[in-house]
């Protein structure tokens with residue numbers, strides 16, 4: 442164990458430090474733990490027990506990384522060493538060298554935007570993800586289903602946040618649609634402009650806990666973050682008239698500490714959220730379909746025209762929406778391509794397969 446003073450220990454725990462990380466740090470005596478609050482182009486803004494630091498990553502770490510997903514990202518814990526020379530200005534934020542990135546407890550990933558089949562880690566070491574969707578004209582249940590699958594893959598607990606309830610004239614049918622696909626995920630209906638339901642979100646942002654806000658542009662992620670922080674740290678931007686879509690106001694990911702000791706990670710609205718998951722999580726995310734399939738006559742029933750198919754029956758009676766089955770099939774197809782591409786890339790690169 443590192444020998445640290447009580448107040449240092451307290452500050453670290455407020456940042457989310459626990460035995461999962463201290464056990465790893467024990468192998469690297471003398472290095473200082475810090476958490477990535479904001480990755481920049483060539484440097485990393487860090488938070489440590491003694492305050493902010495600026496971390497530099499040695500070139501060798503960049504080239505040794507098998508994929509971009511291995512490089513430090515927002516929420517990661519790193520171990521650093523001080524850089525002695527060249528720090529003339531005593532008031533400047535100390536610059537340090539990032540020596541080690543600790544294994545992650547959880548990570549929210551998606552397939553990198555565009556053609557490449559690479560993993561992009563959006564945020565690391567998060568306890569809860571707020572999947573934010575506006576109850577305005579930009580409301581979209583399919584998008585929530587997609588985010589939910591990624592959240593279940595992440596190792597963090599998802600929470601569905603339906604924002605802008607002050608703009609919603611007919612809540613019950615929308616809420617009903619979300620409840621049908623939520624699979625018991627907690628749902629919070631909020632307005633960050635009039636405060637409705639906002640206190641309920643605080644229970645997730647307690648001392649040492651990290652919450653990441655995810656969702657399309659304009660759904661109100663930064664407005665919610667500012668509300669919980671108690672001041673306007675992030676810029677917010679008006680949405681387009683007509684379709685209520687945002688204008689990509691937030692352009693970087695940043696972890697901020699609340700006075701309560703919890704942390705929020707605000708992220709830029711995602712244009713595309715392509716799946717990064719595995720078959721097991723897909724089945725678990727669609728446990729309603731999996732449960733029904735257990736009672737289909739054939740074990741390998743595809744729920745098309747087979748006799749005694751419990752899934753088809755549930756669709757006929759309206760117990761299972763057709764759209765739900767369609768989404769499941771679409772995700773399954775995307776996952777099949779992803780898995781095939783990944784195994785192809787791994788073979789082609791002849792590198793050891795990643796953990």
Ligand SMILES: Nc1nc2c(ncn2[C@@H]2O[C@H](COP(=O)(O)OP(=O)(O)OP(=O)(O)O)[C@@H](O)[C@H]2O)c(=O)[nH]1
Nearest residue numbers: 633659660661662663664677678679689690691710
């Ligand atoms: N009426 C109403 N407007 C809201 C609410 N929350 C956010 N807004 C407005 O919606 C617009 C977009 O909010 P942002 O917080 O910038 O949205 P964002 O999700 O951070 O968007 P990006 O940074 O582009 O991803 C702003 O004009 C906010 O004032 C709400 O609860 N009610």
Ligand SMILES: [Mg+2]
Nearest residue numbers: 662663690691
């Ligand atoms: Mg924003």
Ligand SMILES: [Zn+2]
Nearest residue numbers: 737742744750
């Ligand atoms: Zn069937």
